[in-house]
Amino acid sequence: GQNIDQPTEMTATEGAIVQINCTYQTSGFNGLFWYQQHAGEAPTFLSYNVLDGLEEKGRFSSFLSRSKGYSYLLLKELQMKDSASYLCAVSDSNYQLIWGAGTKLIIKP
Amino acid sequence: GAVVSQHPSRVICKSGTSVKIECRSLDFQATTMFWYRQFPKQSLMLMATSNEGSKATYEQGVEKDKFLINHASLTLSTLTVTSAHPEDSSFYICSARDGRGDNNEQFFGPGTRLTVL
Numbered sequence: 001g002q003n004i005d006q007p008t009e010m011t012a013t014e015g016a017i018v019q020i021n022c023t024y025q026t027s028g029f030n031g032l033f034w035y036q037q038h039a040g041e042a043p044t045f046l047s048y049n050v051l052d053g054l055e056e057k058g059r060f061s062s063f064l065s066r067s068k069g070y071s072y073l074l075l076k077e078l079q080m081k082d083s084a085s086y087l088c089a090v091s092d093s094n095y096q097l098i099w100g101a102g103t104k105l106i107i108k109p
Numbered sequence: 110g111a112v113v114s115q116h117p118s119r120v121i122c123k124s125g126t127s128v129k130i131e132c133r134s135l136d137f138q139a140t141t142m143f144w145y146r147q148f149p150k151q152s153l154m155l156m157a158t159s160n161e162g163s164k165a166t167y168e169q170g171v172e173k174d175k176f177l178i179n180h181a182s183l184t185l186s187t188l189t190v191t192s193a194h195p196e197d198s199s200f201y202i203c204s205a206r207d208g209r210g211d212n213n214e215q216f217f218g219p220g221t222r223l224t225v226l
Contacts, residue, residue: 030213042115042202042220043153087152095206095213097143101152 002026004100006088011106012078020073020086020103028093034062034073035087037102043087046073075105083107111137113205115218122193123226130188130221132203138183139205143215144176147200159186193225 003025012018024032031050035043049055049064049071061074073086088100112135122128132142141160145153157173159165159180167173177189186205190197200222204215 033214035217040200040222042217044217045214048214091213096155096158097215099152099155 002090002092002098004088004090004098006086006100006103008101009104009106011108012075014078014080014107014109016078017074017076018078018105020075020088020105022071022073022088022100024069024071024088024090024098024100026090026092026098029066030091030093030095032062032064032071033089033091033097034060034071035089037085037087039084046086078107080107080109111135111205111207111216113139113203113216113218115203115221117221118219119222119224121224121226124194125192128190128193128223130190130201130203130223132186132188132205132218134184134205134207134216137205137207137216139186139207140183141206142180142186143204143206144178144186144188145202145204147202147220153202156188190223193223195225198223198225 006022034046037043047062054063059076064071085102085104087102089097114133116131144156147153155168156171157165157167159178161180161183165178180186200220202220203218206215
């Protein structure tokens with residue numbers, strides 16, 4: 001079956017760095033997405049990885065290892081507004097997104 | 110970036126009525142649109158995938174006669190919840206993909222919160 005695993009909840013301090021991991025097992029792979037979702041709102045796109053390595057975009061970076069079925073989202077210089085759920089999703093062989101359950105990130109002052 | 114609108118943003122209806130939700134891609138042509146449902150504190154659940162001009166493909170467990178999807182043009186898809194019941198209360202989100210480029214990114218609408226009394 002297809003499976004995406006990510007931690008349910010994480011807590012970090014304002015100004016610090018946090019890494020959210022995602023492991024996946026899917027039928028085919030056409031890229032991995034990270035989305036941010038605030039409560040009561042639709043997801044917003046953060047990053048896309050299809051090749052191995054690190055993609056950096058401002059305070060956010062995303063890493064992919066296809067051989068290990070592993071990705072992480074790195075958030076630097078955390079701000080209170082970063083408190084949200086972070087969703088890992090893999091595009092499978094049919095280009096459908098397989099979603100993880102999301103990681104709720106709590107930022108404390 | 111690409112923009113997807115969804116209307117209405119919030120709807121409250123009586124049990125037994127039907128509700129139509131519209132999803133529009135505003136600045137690109139969406140060859141494929143997706144409809145998701147999300148219950149509180151849960152991840153997105155794909156309900157169906159629709160390609161313009163063809164019948165939608167429903168996920169297992171989703172009743173196609175209850176959740177009617179029409180993708181009549183490259184910029185509009187509608188989801189009609191027929192004979193809604195309280196258990197249909199949820200957050201419904203559409204997304205659209207234009208098929209161009211390499212990343213197959215899905216652009217999400219803002220969502221519709223449906224409450225069935």
